[in-house]
Amino acid sequence: MEALVAAVTIFVLAVFVGFEVITKVPPTLHTPLMSGSNAISGITLVGAVLAAGTDHTLLTTILGFSAVLLATINAVGGFMVTHRMLAMFRRRD
Amino acid sequence: MGFAITNIIYIVASVLFILGLKGLAHPRTAVRGNLLASVGMLLAVVATLTDRGIVSWTVIIAGLVLGALIGTVLALKIQMTGIPELVAVFNGFGGASSVLVAGGALILAVADGTTDNTMLIATAATGLIGAVTFSGSLIAFGKLSGKLSGNPWLFPGQQVLNAIVGLGGVGLGVWLVMNPEATIFYWILVGVSFLFGILLVIPVGGADMPVVITLLNSYSGVAAAATGFVLSNNMLIIAGSLVGASGLILTQIMCKAMNRSLANVLFAGVGALVTDGPSADDVYAGKIKTTSADEVAMMLDGAQRVVFVPGYGMAVAQAQHAVHALANLLEQNGATVEYAVHPVAGRMPGHMNVLLAEANVDYDKLKDMDEINPSFDQTDVAIVIGANDVVNPVARTDPNSPIAGMPILDVDKARTVVMIKRSLSPGYAGIPNPLFSADNTLMFFADGKQAVQEIINAVKEAA
Numbered sequence: 001m002e003a004l005v006a007a008v009t010i011f012v013l014a015v016f017v018g019f020e021v022i023t024k025v026p027p028t029l030h031t032p033l034m035s036g037s038n039a040i041s042g043i044t045l046v047g048a049v050l051a052a053g054t055d056h057t058l059l060t061t062i063l064g065f066s067a068v069l070l071a072t073i074n075a076v077g078g079f080m081v082t083h084r085m086l087a088m089f090r091r092r093d
Numbered sequence: 094m095g096f097a098i099t100n101i102i103y104i105v106a107s108v109l110f111i112l113g114l115k116g117l118a119h120p121r122t123a124v125r126g127n128l129l130a131s132v133g134m135l136l137a138v139v140a141t142l143t144d145r146g147i148v149s150w151t152v153i154i155a156g157l158v159l160g161a162l163i164g165t166v167l168a169l170k171i172q173m174t175g176i177p178e179l180v181a182v183f184n185g186f187g188g189a190s191s192v193l194v195a196g197g198a199l200i201l202a203v204a205d206g207t208t209d210n211t212m213l214i215a216t217a218a219t220g221l222i223g224a225v226t227f228s229g230s231l232i233a234f235g236k237l238s239g240k241l242s243g244n245p246w247l248f249p250g251q252q253v254l255n256a257i258v259g260l261g262g263v264g265l266g267v268w269l270v271m272n273p274e275a276t277i278f279y280w281i282l283v284g285v286s287f288l289f290g291i292l293l294v295i296p297v298g299g300a301d302m303p304v305v306i307t308l309l310n311s312y313s314g315v316a317a318a319a320t321g322f323v324l325s326n327n328m329l330i331i332a333g334s335l336v337g338a339s340g341l342i343l344t345q346i347m348c349k350a351m352n353r354s355l356a357n358v359l360f361a362g363v364g365a366l367v368t369d370g371p372s373a374d375d376v377y378a379g380k381i382k383t384t385s386a387d388e389v390a391m392m393l394d395g396a397q398r399v400v401f402v403p404g405y406g407m408a409v410a411q412a413q414h415a416v417h418a419l420a421n422l423l424e425q426n427g428a429t430v431e432y433a434v435h436p437v438a439g440r441m442p443g444h445m446n447v448l449l450a451e452a453n454v455d456y457d458k459l460k461d462m463d464e465i466n467p468s469f470d471q472t473d474v475a476i477v478i479g480a481n482d483v484v485n486p487v488a489r490t491d492p493n494s495p496i497a498g499m500p501i502l503d504v505d506k507a508r509t510v511v512m513i514k515r516s517l518s519p520g521y522a523g524i525p526n527p528l529f530s531a532d533n534t535l536m537f538f539a540d541g542k543q544a545v546q547e548i549i550n551a552v553k554e555a556a
Contacts, residue, residue, distance in 0.1 A: 027443060030442035032447070035176070045137075050324065067197065068152070070190040089456045
């Protein structure tokens with residue numbers, strides 16, 4: 001129960017931090033914001049790594065492998081395409 | 094000891110994610126912000142690899158290497174016009190991954206006898222939200238890439254069916270929490286939720302896609318956070334909630350920019366409705382003035398201030414480079430040039446800004462609606478390329494119109510408006526646009542890129 005309360009506390013605080021930080025992103029950068037935050041949601045990779053490494057049954061290994069694969073595509077692809085986009089936002093003097 | 098170090102690294106990674114998102118507050122700091130966030134991800138994964146529960150690394154390494162390869166190729170090969178569909182795909186993969194992680198965790202917990210209510214509720218939630226994210230994103234990908242029709246797909250009894258399938262998913266979740274040993278129910282839950290995701294997105298039309306993908310973006314974060322509750326892992330909870338909040342804010346901004354509620358966007362199927370406003374003939378007959386490249390060039394010759402108004406049509410025609418070339422030419426001739434970007438122009442938030450940035454347009458010249466609207470009455474020429482509903486003055490004047498109350502770009506207040514458009518066909522809302530027949534409007538019927546190119550040539554010849 002105590003662990004749950006701690007987890008919920010973290011959840012609520014993180015949502016608030018998210019609201020505070022994201023509201024300051026200007027409309028010009030909304031597409032990179034989406035693809036960048038989308039890459040962050042690839043954090044499920046952490047869970048995928050844990051699942052893939054347990055060596056429990058063939059089924060869990062397959063599930064783990066697929067989860068690692070998909071989450072890595074999400075994270076790596078997301079950060080890279082965001083970088084490509086952001087590198088184009090320049091001020092010409 | 095190992096546990097403590099892992100958690101400390103998780104805190105560092107969380108801070109990097111927050112700093113990364115904070116960096117996106119300005120184009121100057123955004124590149125660094127994105128790099129910080131990706132370093133955070135790397136740290137989190139490396140810290141996890143040292144976990145005691147991991148006994149086999151081969152599968153992990155194989156997944157990481159293959160995934161990184163595929164992700165890199167997709168990210169480098171995509172054209173900027175294809176960004177919305179790529180984001181949809183990545184988003185779907187994140188959701189699917191959460192579903193698989195929670196499924197694996199459930200099997201392990203049942204085998205070890207370590208299930209508890211928190212974990213089971215979180216597992217059911219992950220299955221539901223993750224699967225909706227996955228299938229919804231796939232449909233969004235289909236619609237955005239043109240592989241599926243962008244029209245809303247409506248049928249009788251749709252809402253009832255949606256409600257039944259949605260409630261079925263929730264019911265299966267409750268069943269799973271009470272009978273966790275039958276893990277097969279988790280996969281049935283996932284299947285039903287997958288169907289639910291499809292049903293939720295098919296009635297949404299093309300121009301409402303910005304709302305759908307921001308919402309799915311939020312879901313993928315919530316799914317990751319729910320997975321965090323499954324695994325009691327703070328890293329997933331923190332990062333997932335950040336993304337969930339981000340997607341929700343963008344969804345809200347998009348809805349506000351269309352003056353519609355989220356429920357209306359998701360369920361009303363706008364564009365398929367026949368509205369009984371004035372017909373196109375009433376609005377346009379005998380009042381349309383067409384123009385040519387030479388005439389536009391002549392007007393631009395004396396213009397002090399020119400504003401470009403891009404819409405989805407500019408993306409389709411790939412006209413952004415031509416637009417920038419014309420802007421350069423006008424600036425050389427002493428005019429001030431700016432770009433007016435409506436929040437829902439294009440297929441995702443900020444879509445136009447990315448395309449114009451790709452064409453090397455200075456980001457300082459990209460103005461949002463509130464910033465540019467007061468300046469239209471001092472604008473000599475407003476050139477609208479492939480935008481329609483977002484410049485339709487009916488939104489201000491006719492309370493019965495489907496777009497009534499939607500904030501629009503006040504293009505009609507410019508001295509002269511040049512509408513570059515293929516035909517008089519209506520925009521997404523399906524209503525005629527009185528701006529086309531206004532006294533100060535000239536219609537240039539052509540493909541966006543071709544029209545701008547012709548104007549460039551005419552301006553050069555005149556000089």
